[in-house]
Amino acid sequence: MKTFITVKNQFEGIHRYKDAPEEVSFLKDYHRHLFTIKSKIEVFDEDRELEFIIVKRSIDWFVNEKKENKQYWFLDNMSCEQIAKLIYEFLQDRYGTNRKITIEVSEDNENSAIIEGEI
Numbered sequence: 001m002k003t004f005i006t007v008k009n010q011f012e013g014i015h016r017y018k019d020a021p022e023e024v025s026f027l028k029d030y031h032r033h034l035f036t037i038k039s040k041i042e043v044f045d046e047d048r049e050l051e052f053i054i055v056k057r058s059i060d061w062f063v064n065e066k067k068e069n070k071q072y073w074f075l076d077n078m079s080c081e082q083i084a085k086l087i088y089e090f091l092q093d094r095y096g097t098n099r100k101i102t103i104e105v106s107e108d109n110e111n112s113a114i115i116e117g118e119i
Contacts, residue, residue: 013067
């Protein structure tokens with residue numbers, strides 16, 4: 001049996017898909033989304049080994065830091081898959097030690113990408 005915690009974060013972002021196929025060429029223009037991040041992280045202790053609010057705040061801090069410093073061209077031409085990978089790598093660095101982690105990033109709570117693996 002495995003135990004997990006889940007946290008959900010949201011942030012407003014503007015991005016584009018500059019190489020969008022003609023069928024969805026409108027995505028080449030900058031457009032706004034409400035991005036939702038759902039993080040599922042394995043824990044090894046059933047008594048708050050990783051506290052929900054602390055994990056949630058750490059993800060908020062990471063996203064805000066990237067947006068403010070424009071690191072990784074944050075959001076400009078990034079896909080949900082790329083955002084999920086950044087969050088995954090951040091959680092790997094922060095909480096390590098062979099945890100299974102799943103990250104889902106959605107646009108407007110509609111379409112999403114999922115990255116999962118073990119550290």
